[in-house]
Each structure stands twice: as structure tokens, then as C-alpha cells.
Amino acid sequence: MEKSFPHPLTQDPRILLKPGNLFHPMDQSPSPSMRERAAYIKANAYCPHPDHAHDHPTHINFTCPDCGIPVYCSEKHWESDYENHVLICDTLREINEDDHDLRSGRFFPEFQYPGTQLNEALINFTNWDTFLYTRGFEAINEERSLRQVTKLLTYPTTITSFLHELSPYTLRNRLTVEGLKSVAALRYTLHPPLTGTGQTIKGLRLTSPPVRLFMLGARAESSLPREVWHQLCYMFPQSLFHLIFIGPESMSNREAELPLPERTPLNPYGAVIERVSHHMKISTFVEYYQKLHEAGYFAPYDPYFDCFVCFHPGFGHPGSSAEWEGTLPKLLETKVPILCTGYTEADLTRDVEWVMDKCKGEFDVLLQPGENAFKSLRWDLNDNDPTDISQGNWGLWAFRGKRYEAVPKEGVLAI
Numbered sequence: 001m002e003k004s005f006p007h008p009l010t011q012d013p014r015i016l017l018k019p020g021n022l023f024h025p026m027d028q029s030p031s032p033s034m035r036e037r038a039a040y041i042k043a044n045a046y047c048p049h050p051d052h053a054h055d056h057p058t059h060i061n062f063t064c065p066d067c068g069i070p071v072y073c074s075e076k077h078w079e080s081d082y083e084n085h086v087l088i089c090d091t092l093r094e095i096n097e098d099d100h101d102l103r104s105g106r107f108f109p110e111f112q113y114p115g116t117q118l119n120e121a122l123i124n125f126t127n128w129d130t131f132l133y134t135r136g137f138e139a140i141n142e143e144r145s146l147r148q149v150t151k152l153l154t155y156p157t158t159i160t161s162f163l164h165e166l167s168p169y170t171l172r173n174r175l176t177v178e179g180l181k182s183v184a185a186l187r188y189t190l191h192p193p194l195t196g197t198g199q200t201i202k203g204l205r206l207t208s209p210p211v212r213l214f215m216l217g218a219r220a221e222s223s224l225p226r227e228v229w230h231q232l233c234y235m236f237p238q239s240l241f242h243l244i245f246i247g248p249e250s251m252s253n254r255e256a257e258l259p260l261p262e263r264t265p266l267n268p269y270g271a272v273i274e275r276v277s278h279h280m281k282i283s284t285f286v287e288y289y290q291k292l293h294e295a296g297y298f299a300p301y302d303p304y305f306d307c308f309v310c311f312h313p314g315f316g317h318p319g320s321s322a323e324w325e326g327t328l329p330k331l332l333e334t335k336v337p338i339l340c341t342g343y344t345e346a347d348l349t350r351d352v353e354w355v356m357d358k359c360k361g362e363f364d365v366l367l368q369p370g371e372n373a374f375k376s377l378r379w380d381l382n383d384n385d386p387t388d389i390s391q392g393n394w395g396l397w398a399f400r401g402k403r404y405e406a407v408p409k410e411g412v413l414a415i
Helices: 032-044 075-080 084-103 128-135 143-163 177-190 231-235 287-292 319-334 347-358
Strands: 070-072 210-217 241-246 270-275 281-287 307-309 339-343 364-373 378-380 386-389 395-400 406-410 412-414
Touching: 070 075, 070 084, 070 412, 075 084, 084 143, 084 231, 084 378, 128 177, 143 177, 143 231, 143 307, 143 339, 143 395, 177 210, 177 319, 177 364, 287 319, 319 347, 319 395, 339 347, 347 364, 347 395, 378 412
Parallel strands: 210 241, 210 307, 241 281, 307 339
Antiparallel strands: 270 281, 339 395, 364 395, 378 386, 406 412
């Protein structure tokens, strides 16, 4: 009689997967959350086989034995379309193993973030390797560990790589003349001169107001561990920060952690306020930016202290472009830099073309569109379409509303 073995979950509620045992078909995973994810893919994603282009679409129901991801409706379609699937099969397997690694129960030393940066130790923004080394991270020798840590750090580091005085983006590398003007204003605030402050009355110095970073359409970035965002304070040790997450999804899956407060005359938009440290404050608004702008809630805006950041905004995506169409003119009115990222080259190009079409002649490009030096090295899977894979913050570009300067011309003041 064949002996049956109980499922691992019934033996030990904490599953420990060793580095050599991270591959499991998603629908047979020892992790319940992975099995639930496989069930979601099968219930919502459709088979990508060309036969369905002229036939009724069919839900996915077959898991590739090589990558462990549900990808086709049947084994027959998987075999006949293998030439296309093999192009992404290795990447899908990497995604599968990385997800199991997060659920393995191992200790993650890569998530131990360094603290204060010495003034004498300059940060090198050439690439991830030089950044992590000069920033003082513990040595990361495994590619998987590097992928895991860059998945989180890509958000604050992408912002820093554009605003920092040691930025890799210069006039020789994608930064425009107008872009240099904008970042120079912000750098004046972010890198104040060392004026010899002290503990006595004679050592008192005026402190600049906090730099406000508006994260519009916030989703995953709003739920990042606060120590990840606090890295900004270590990379700009002389500055204060106020991070403002705005968007209807900015508190998704965080209601139990931070219940939304009631809207009162003193807090008309129900902002959730977090004081991370005396250098950083975080405010979250479950609201559309356009409504806050029209109410003048954040006015006035100052190019020396304010910057908008849109992580994967989807300006040109059919599902979100209508929402941005009314918001974008409001952003351009502020004349404040708008830093944007994209999941892929196609996603970034679509957003750029949409902005150029809707606001032609009304904005200046600050940073030419291109690949982000600090994109996430980890691949992400679209559960609604397993053939759609991307890297967080793959592309980067920036723009702002055009400034019209008064110039004298033949004795007449022209604008």
C-alpha cells in the first residue's frame, strides 16, 4: 500500500524553502498565497494562443512545467505556441522563484538599511552596484537578493538620482537646459551650505521649509516600509521632507493598519498623517489631486521646494487617460517639475506621446525619456495577462509647465 504524506502546511505552519528548493508550480505551491494567485490567474487571464484571435477567448488552465506559471488553456496550445512562450519562460521562472523566496521564511539581510551618510563619503549614482557600495549597504552577493532589495529601493533612489547634486543625469546625459534650471532650484534647498550650526544661541540657524514631494496616483509606493522612504533623509541629511501620497488607491490594503479619520473642518479631506522622524512627515489623501488643487489646498507652489512624482501614471493608457486629462493642465499651471516613470519602453513612449498630443507647446522637457539607471531589477507579472511582464520604474522622464519670461525687444516689453 502506497504511503501518503501530509501536505507540508499541515506539518509546520512556517514553510522554510531552501535556496535550491524555490521552484514550485504556482498551483501546487506550499504557500497558500501562491496557490490563490494561480487560481486568480486561471479565473481572469485568457489564453494567448493565436487560435483564440478568431475564436471565443478561453481562460488559462494549463501550467507550464518549465516556469510553473499558468499560461495556456491546454497543453496542446502550450506545445504549439512554445516558440513564443520560450522567449519569456526563463523570466517567468525567475519571477516564480523570487516570489517563493519572499515566502521562504529565510532572514533577509538585504533589507537591513544603512543609516546616516558621512559628509566625507560621497554617494556614487552610476548604477546599483556603486550606489549600494558607497551608501554603506552590507555586501549583496546573490543576484536574487539584489533583485529583492532594488524592488523597494527603486522608488526613493529614482527620485534621488534626479534631484541629487551628484545625479548621473547631466547636460551630456539626457538632462535639458530647462531641466538644469529646475533641478538647480531644488538642489539649492536640498544641499544648503554648511553654516556651522551649534547647540548655543549663537549657533542657531534658520531652517528651510520641508521639500514637498507629491506622489500622484499613489498605489504600491504608499505602502512601502517607512524606513525605505526614510533613506531620502540620509541622502539629503540637511533637508526636511514632506511626502504627500494622493490618489483613490493610496490607502489600499492599509485600512486595518491606519483607519481613515473622519473628515472635519480641521481635516477636510481626511488626511492620514504619519511622523516618521523629525526630518520626515508623510501625509496620505484618498482623493483625486484635481479636487485638492481646485480647492487651493497646497497652494502656493514653489519650484525651490516642490516636485511632483508619478510612478507608472499611465497617462496614455486607455483605462486611465480620461482621469489624467483634467489633472495634467493643473500640474502644468504650477510650473513645478513632474518626474514620471514607466513599466516598459512601450509604456513610457505611450505616456510621452499622450502628453505631447494633449499639451503640445505648453510644457518643457526637463529629462529626455529613457531607461532609468535605478529601475527595479526584479521582474513583475501581470496576473491578468501572464505574458505581460515588466520591471518597476523601467523608464524615466521629467517635464514642467512652460515658463514665459518677459524680455525687452526693440524698446518694447514683450512676453
